[in-house]
Amino acid sequence: MTVTASRIDRIEAGDLQGMGRTDIDDVLDYVHVPTAHLPGYLELYDRYLRQRWNVNELDFSVDRADWTDRMTEESRQSFLAIASGFHHGERQVEAELAPLLFGIPEDYKVFLTSHLEDEARHTVFFDRFYRDVVGIQGDGIMDILDASWPYIQETFVGPFGLLSYLTDDLRLHPYDKHIQMRYATTYMIWIEGVLALSVMKITLNYARDFKVLPAYYTGFTATCRDEARHVQGGMRFVRQLLDEDPAYVKDIHDTLRTLLTMAGARSGIVYYEPLGWSEDRVKALFADQLSKKLAMVGVSLPPEFEEMLSMVKPTLAGG
Amino acid sequence: MPGFMTTEWAESCMAAVNVWPPAERRSSKLQEFWEWIDAVRPTVHGRLALSVRDLPAGAGGDTLVFDFDAGKATSAAIVERAVADDTATFLLAGSYDDWRLMFGGYDVGKMVMYRKLMLEKGDTLEFFMAAFFWTELLAAIQTVPVELLVPA
Numbered sequence: 001m002t003v004t005a006s007r008i009d010r011i012e013a014g015d016l017q018g019m020g021r022t023d024i025d026d027v028l029d030y031v032h033v034p035t036a037h038l039p040g041y042l043e044l045y046d047r048y049l050r051q052r053w054n055v056n057e058l059d060f061s062v063d064r065a066d067w068t069d070r071m072t073e074e075s076r077q078s079f080l081a082i083a084s085g086f087h088h089g090e091r092q093v094e095a096e097l098a099p100l101l102f103g104i105p106e107d108y109k110v111f112l113t114s115h116l117e118d119e120a121r122h123t124v125f126f127d128r129f130y131r132d133v134v135g136i137q138g139d140g141i142m143d144i145l146d147a148s149w150p151y152i153q154e155t156f157v158g159p160f161g162l163l164s165y166l167t168d169d170l171r172l173h174p175y176d177k178h179i180q181m182r183y184a185t186t187y188m189i190w191i192e193g194v195l196a197l198s199v200m201k202i203t204l205n206y207a208r209d210f211k212v213l214p215a216y217y218t219g220f221t222a223t224c225r226d227e228a229r230h231v232q233g234g235m236r237f238v239r240q241l242l243d244e245d246p247a248y249v250k251d252i253h254d255t256l257r258t259l260l261t262m263a264g265a266r267s268g269i270v271y272y273e274p275l276g277w278s279e280d281r282v283k284a285l286f287a288d289q290l291s292k293k294l295a296m297v298g299v300s301l302p303p304e305f306e307e308m309l310s311m312v313k314p315t316l317a318g319g
Numbered sequence: 320m321p322g323f324m325t326t327e328w329a330e331s332c333m334a335a336v337n338v339w340p341p342a343e344r345r346s347s348k349l350q351e352f353w354e355w356i357d358a359v360r361p362t363v364h365g366r367l368a369l370s371v372r373d374l375p376a377g378a379g380g381d382t383l384v385f386d387f388d389a390g391k392a393t394s395a396a397i398v399e400r401a402v403a404d405d406t407a408t409f410l411l412a413g414s415y416d417d418w419r420l421m422f423g424g425y426d427v428g429k430m431v432m433y434r435k436l437m438l439e440k441g442d443t444l445e446f447f448m449a450a451f452f453w454t455e456l457l458a459a460i461q462t463v464p465v466e467l468l469v470p471a
Contacts, residue, residue, distance in 0.1 A: 157429075157431050157432050161432050161447070162443065162450070164431065165443045165446070169443055257448075258447050262447060265355035267352040268348065
């Protein structure tokens with residue numbers, strides 16, 4: 001489905017309350033533009049200035065009542081299994097972004113400062129959700145993160161541990177373009193472009209279809225619009241590196257090989273059915289999102305990746 | 320109880336790694352998780368070094384090393400960091416405080432994700448090809464009784 005021009009206008013110009021009335025599927029489609037139409041970094045920065053929202057304007061009181069009175073225990077558990085991946089994922093992508101700033105094009109540096117601020121705001125969004133809706137108490141951000149940790153699988157540490165270690169590689173060698181490409185593949189293509197944009201759809205479709213959790217829907221749809229800027233900026237950067245030297249495609253392939261190998265593991269089962277989904281549908285979303293991101297940067301995968309893709313177990317995480 | 324970074328402790332760690340997981344841990348996760356580890360095990364070769372950056376005085380060395388052949392630890396020893404730098408395929412290092420945190424039961428996934436153990440030698444993508452083999456190895460070491468050193 002292609003999102004229409006009038007819907008794009010509504011997505012681009014909507015304020016925070018407007019995000020609550022925007023269909024999440026339109027926002028997800030809005031991410032994908034052909035390479036030739038990828039916005040410039042300063043255009044993305046301008047969008048950030050217009051689209052920035054205040055996480056403290058959200059009122060979670062109706063969400064709290066929905067959580068306790070209208071959602072079943074099964075749907076709450078499934079919701080937490082998915083939302084906790086974002087709770088931790090947002091923190092990870094916030095904490096691991098700064099070293100990229102040193103070695104990227106000057107215009108991207110300007111935009112990346114806004115990307116970093118977005119991720120901090122998304123971390124606070126989930127912190128507020130867990131405090132105000134789920135009812136977890138704690139002094140600081142890490143107290144709440146520690147409390148939601150038991151809901152996520154240990155395989156979460158695969159992509160997000162890799163991101164931590166690649167961040168350290170980048171900290172030590174910020175101008176090494178092979179490391180930049182490995183990092184961008186992990187962060188912008190896989191974590192933001194595939195995991196986040198796939199799994200966002202599950203809880204947001206649930207909130208939309210069952211008419212619950214309005215502040216969560218509003219804030220997380222606004223988050224998705226933010227992610228659209230990050231992914232588009234990241235895809236522009238990946239494309240720039242490939243234009244400089246097409247041989248960097250090997251770094252994309254090597255990184256995806258590691259990510260897909262890890263994605264073949266899971267340690268527990270998440271039940272999607274209480275939220276109206278199935279594992280097969282989530283796997284199909286992953287494959288679709290990966291193929292769209294690779295199309296945006298003009299990269300294809302060797303045949304050996306087909307089997308790896310078929311083995312993927314959905315990692316319920318994003319950032 | 321063996322002391323931290325002693326030969327006796329290294330040998331106990333190797334024994335734990337080679338029989339891991341115990342039945343209770345095995346049953347706490349899906350069988351397919353262990354099958355994933357079994358599938359990558361034959362690819363694990365070479366030397367893994369686990370080092371402490373700021374070890375208090377009193378140990379025989381600051382680095383635990385394992386030599387692996389197809390995922391089986393064939394030897395374990397305590398060496399100085401400089402030796403490990405020259406010989407290890409992968410070297411993970413952390414502060415003594417963070418090692419103590421791990422022995423106190425801190426989640427091994429967080430040890431990686433929150434940078435308490437960092438990969439200071441070795442290719443990052445290759446290391447993560449066996450990611451859960453390594454985190455389970457840390458979990459095995461975590462269970463070995465050890466007498467920690469007291470910082471001066």
